[in-house]
Amino acid sequence: MLRYLNGGESHGKCLLAILEGVPAGLPLTPDTVNHDLARRQKGYGRGGRMRVEEDRVEFSCGVRHGRTLGNPIGLMILNKDWENWKEVMAVEPSSVPPAKVVTRPRPGHADLVGAIKYGHRDIRNVIEKASARETAIRVAVGGVAKAVLAQFGMRVVSYTTEIGGIVARKPDDPMEAYDRAETSEVRCPEKEAGARMVEQIRTAKHRGDTLGGVFEVVVTNPPIGLGSYAQWDRRLGARLAMAAMSIQAMKGVEIGMGFEAARRFGSEVHDDIYYEPGGAGFFRKTNNAGGLEGGITNGQPIVLRVAMKPISTLYNPKQSVDIETKEAFDATVERSDICTVPAAGVVGEAVIAFEMANAMMEKFGGDSLEEMKRNYDAYQASVRAF
Numbered sequence: 614m615l616r617y618l619n620g621g622e623s624h625g626k627c628l629l630a631i632l633e634g635v636p637a638g639l640p641l642t643p644d645t646v647n648h649d650l651a652r653r654q655k656g657y658g659r660g661g662r663m664r665v666e667e668d669r670v671e672f673s674c675g676v677r678h679g680r681t682l683g684n685p686i687g688l689m690i691l692n693k694d695w696e697n698w699k700e701v702m703a704v705e706p707s708s709v710p711p712a713k714v715v716t717r718p719r720p721g722h723a724d725l726v727g728a729i730k731y732g733h734r735d736i737r738n739v740i741e742k743a744s745a746r747e748t749a750i751r752v753a754v755g756g757v758a759k760a761v762l763a764q765f766g767m768r769v770v771s772y773t774t775e776i777g778g779i780v781a782r783k784p785d786d787p788m789e790a791y792d793r794a795e796t797s798e799v800r801c802p803e804k805e806a807g808a809r810m811v812e813q814i815r816t817a818k819h820r821g822d823t824l825g826g827v828f829e830v831v832v833t834n835p836p837i838g839l840g841s842y843a844q845w846d847r848r849l850g851a852r853l854a855m856a857a858m859s860i861q862a863m864k865g866v867e868i869g870m871g872f873e874a875a876r877r878f879g880s881e882v883h884d885d886i887y888y889e890p891g892g893a894g895f896f897r898k899t900n901n902a903g904g905l906e907g908g909i910t911n912g913q914p915i916v917l918r919v920a921m922k923p924i925s926t927l928y929n930p931k932q933s934v935d936i937e938t939k940e941a942f943d944a945t946v947e948r949s950d951i952c953t954v955p956a957a958g959v960v961g962e963a964v965i966a967f968e969m970a971n972a973m974m975e976k977f978g979g980d981s982l983e984e985m986k987r988n989y990d991a992y993q994a995s996v997r998a999f
């Protein structure tokens with residue numbers, strides 16, 4: 614089983630994770646992960662912070678000479694901005710300069726509820742961990758998970774399908790869509806829709822507003838049989854949905870045909886089963902199920918769409934109340950993103966990759982990659998013979 618914990622404040626020294634359960638012998642270098650960290654920082658609509666940071670992972674333990682040891686893997690990303698926050702974020706006992714104490718909660722953030730829950734009088738104590746800066750370390754963990762999946766011919770990709778009500782056409786081929794999306798500044802596979810999304814973000818910026826949207830995550834080449842119907846918390850669809858919903862600002866998940874299935878007749882929804890002797894074996898011609906039946910992978914690509922709410926911090930002020938004076942004020946912003954759907958897709962890939970790698974570990978186990986591959990090959994032979 615794979616598991617990890619992460620820590621780190623947005624303007625603290627670093628972000629950290631400790632990841633356990635990765636089999637020994639997996640080829641792994643920082644480059645494997647850094648590519649995705651760079652992808653998370655891009656996208657039209659990002660604010661100033663992304664120009665400050667240039668995320669790079671450091672493996673502080675668990676990797677030797679480019680291969681995993683089977684020990685817990687320590688991952689660390691230094692926050693460059695920490696240099697400017699050393700005083701405010703000091704570990705040593707000291708008082709925060711009064712001007713730096715945050716008493717004004719921003720609507721749409723954890724600010725007010727977090728302060729009440731933990732008894733913080735300085736909302737900075739909430740902001741620092743609730744911030745989506747945390748997604749950088751999750752992308753790093755997801756990068757290791759992707760490396761596990763790649764050993765079994767699996768890939769996890771994403772692209773933007775909607776921003777601020779501009780909807781792209783449904784792509785025929787997810788891999789082709791992904792390749793096109795990687796050249797788009799909003800990570801949209803359809804050029805025209807992408808241009809309109811950029812325009813919509815410009816309009817939002819001009820109005821002092823923000824936007825959300827939808828991205829699709831696709832897992833290619835999963836084996837049949839990951840996840841289970843045997844217990845509620847082993848249903849893979851549920852676990853993938855939880856992973857997606859654990860990302861800051863995500864408000865909905867669809868699998869396969871998703872909510873549209875609720876509006877159709879069953880005959881239009883359920884994928885017919887076919888059989889080709891000596892060739893593909895059991896197969897489907899459609900994938901409305903999004904690769905999952907009964908909480909189990911059916912061998913088709915897994916397809917999820919995830920909805921993100923608009924960024925909470927607005928240049929155009931929202932009404933709020935100071936926690937000390939109880940006076941009303943207009944919540945405004947110094948530095949924030951306008952739209953981060955393109956980056957959120959990269960985070961989506963990471964959290965889904967982690968759950969998929971975990972499901973692979975559960976099914977095929979193994980302390981070493983070699984052992985896991987043996988188990989996988991034997992199982993795939995039995996699937997072909999079924």
Ligand SMILES: Cc1cc2nc3c(=O)[nH]c(=O)nc-3n(C[C@H](O)[C@H](O)[C@H](O)COP(=O)(O)O)c2cc1C
Pocket residue numbers: 660721722723743744745748860861862863923924925926948949950953956957960
């Ligand atoms: C990649 C990414 C970047 C984000 N950047 C910002 C930002 O710059 N400003 C902001 O107000 N919210 C940003 N958010 C969203 C907030 O973190 C989120 O709205 C907040 O945590 C509350 O959402 P919740 O109620 O779903 O937790 C970002 C989210 C993601 C996934």
